[in-house]
Amino acid sequence: MLRLEALDIRQDDFRLQADFAIPAGSIVAVIGPSGAGKSTLLNVIAGFFPPVAGRIIWEQRDITGLPPAQRPVAMLFQDNNLFPHLTVAQNIGLGIRPDLRLTAEDQNRVAEAVRRVGLDGMEGRKPGTLSGGQQGRVALARVMVQRCPLILLDEPFAALGPALKSEMLDLVAGLAGETGATLLMVSHDPTDARRIAPLTVLVSEGQAFAPQETGPLLNNPPPALADYLGGG
Amino acid sequence: MKPHLVIAALLAASPALAQTPQLTVYTYDSFLSEWGPGPAIKQAFETECGCVLNLVGAGDGAALLGRLKLEGARSDADIVLGLDTGLISAARETGLFVAHTIETDLDLPLEWNDPLFLPYDWGYFAFVGNRGEAHSTSFRELAESEQKIVIQDPRSSTPGLGLLMWVKSVFGDEAEEIWAALADNIVTVTPGWSEAYGLFLEGEADLVLSYTTSPAYHLIAEEDDSKVALPFSEGHYMQIEVAGKLAATDQPELADQFLRFMLGDAFQSVIPTTNWMYPVVLPDGGLPDGFSTLIQPETAILAPIDQAGALRDLALDEWLRALSR
């Protein structure tokens, strides 16, 4: 279980508070108006931005002060999820060992991940030569080998077409389901949330609200969300 | 190459021959070059003395003196070879030198009896140009002519300083006026002799300030007789290069032996065609052939050594004023 205890996040004029828990193994959409602080919330959980007060608890352990790499978190950003100078296999291998000194077994895991995301034969390619969808798959393959119990997605697939994006989300949801990982994903698109996320955290007006069931929330949105969703 | 290997190699390279006596001579850099007198002199002296002669280079004459001042009495040097007449008074003031004990009989155009410093070669400054052109025969004529000259800056170059002293010695209070008249002849002023001579050879100027012996180089080494030095009726300023023994030497006898060797035939005979200067003791075989064709100034000029410093400062101010206009 991920617990956010009286989190208080401030940056210049911006302020965001959160105080709730997310059950382990759930898939949660984070939805809200642009600029409300969805990405910031994920960055705080991942350890890139410190809160001014409050605690982040993962499985009874306080991780508020830990550096990003020591948190049980795998995160995908809006962009720059791959190193352009490294090959597909190297990019994935970094998820196992950040110094890339891989054992034969590690390499098998990389190969397995490559196969799982359907990129067989592309292990030696550099990201610049891949399509957007293929790049997304590489990033997902890395998340897969990272084996982190908490996966954070900061709209990494926003640039992909609807069909491709759905495919990616299914892939990541399947992955989370398989390993029992908890998944938080920022989304602009309610259909994404409906598609894979049973729960939704609404971020709005300086507050991140406790997760609610996605369907009822979207069907019956509170005023701030209704404005954002454009009346429907 | 790993840096620590380089350091090790450098340390290992410094001779560790503790038994053989060593004489360390500081000199200017060009003395040491393969085309300078250094290699022949090292070989000849080492054969004679059964010692090791360390020739250490340090820039030019002025830099040499600077280095000596930096090192002070701690210096490894036993002898300094390569100061010229303009630097002697400053060198004497350091108090680092000690009187030599050598009897001399020198072939110099003027009397030499300095207790500390012994000459080893000498020459006259002169403007050098191409044969067959209409050349001036005096500073005044040069100033009125259209001829373009390239000279050296007295603040960074020994010949440049020589020219400054030449003009000052000849013209005294009128020196500034002469410089002002020369200003339109001066193409440019270079930091050192090499740059000036290079510019002249590339055709940037009709004349360059150099030595009366410069044409001998072209004649002997290149069989080219197209270069001539211009005889000036006012006379020519001399440069005398000297060596001195340091008071702190740990090899006083060897140092004296070197100074005697310096005036001997083995040293003096290599000077004309390596340093392209006149030897202070005429070698047994006389001067090389090309030297007979050189101009022989009738008047040799040299500012009194004790007054050189004060005269120089005065002359430099005049020079700067005249050429900055």
Place this chain on the structure above:
Amino acid sequence: MPGPSDWAALRFTVLQALLSALFSVVLAVPVARALARRRFRGRGLLVTLMGAPFILPVIVAVLGLLAVFGRAGIVNQALGGIGLPPVQIYGLHGVVLAHVFFNLPLATRFLLQGWQGIPSERFRLAASLGFGPSDVFRQLEMPMLRTTLPGAAMVIFAICLSSFAVALTLGGGPRATTVELAIYQAFRFDFDLGRAAVLAVIQMAVVTVAALLAFRFGHINGFGRGLDRPFRRWEAEVWHLRILDALALVCAALFLLIPLAAVIWRGLPGLLDLPVQVWRAAIVSVVMALSSTLFAIILALCLAYLALARHRTEAIALIGVAVSPLVIGTGLFLLINPFSDPARWAFVLTSLVNALAALPFALRVLVPALRDIVRDYGPLADSLGMSGLSRLRLLVLPRLRRPLGFSAGLAAALSMGDLGVIALFADPERATLPLEILRLMGAYRMDTAAGAGLLLLAISLFLFWTFDRGGRRDVEA
């Protein structure tokens, strides 16, 4: 205390350095732009060759320039041929011309680096929005230039500040006295170390002020990083821009390469029978260049990291080029002399001082690149736990390959061409090639010296090309 003549020297020094920096960077804009948006055969070779003036020993380069602009040079012969009066190169304009000749290639490289820093995606976006050349200039190129130009100008200003031989030789006389010459005078005439130190401090102060100004106006604002794809410039594919770019490249090439050709032409006869000392000196120089390069790269990486945290670190490195080698050399001499014979340390010291001289250039290209890396890939590397050596090996070094290759090449070439402080500790057995050239000239051997100059040019270019190539190889893949 500095007198009126020192202030006059300072005025002239600053004036010529300002003009030199200004002309170098302004003229570099069309050249760098043409190189950035055109692909043609021999482009890489041109970029390398155009860098040659920067690494030549001053006197060799000056003689090359004079072959074109001198009294008996090509320009004046051409003018004479059509009955026009000769132009005079000696004077302030000659000094600036020579400094532009030396530094235009450097400015071009800095700006080219800036252009290559604009992600190709931006040009794609511009093309899709139907941007014309002037829109691209306003929206993409101008912001890049605003951040790149001040830094480039500052580095060139610092280099020209300690100009000595060029300023004097082409300046035409004591009107062109620089602070560096005043330092020389203090050393040689008066052996007044105090005065020399005061003058050196003034030199440093000017550089520091210039550096602070440049940082003030040269904010580094970000361009998002793309995916290293080779890029195409749609908006520039019109005929009049092709002609403009061709013109810029031809003019720059003529200006830089004809004097260079003169150096080569002059040196060829002497190159055939170089004495063994020259070859020995060449080996010493190469070894020294390589060790300088190693020092320079290590120092530059450390300082670049510091500069990320503290902007002004870069300014400290500039002092290395702006301070006279005479002062640095003497300072080191005084430091070491009480403990050991300075001549023993000549090799290491010279390597180190040469490395210091390369630092400002290395930092100029490394700092922005490192900043981009940290901004674009820092979070990812953090989240993956890449730290310490793995981060250096897998992220920083590979991403810095291009600027590192350039820096290494520059450090090697600069060290090759630099007479540097070794002259102060000269050891006849370990003379460097520039020192050997000076000796040859001092012994009337101008033709051999020209040959050795050509050898130096060839080795420097080879070293630069090898490192620079190594840095650029398959980065675009």
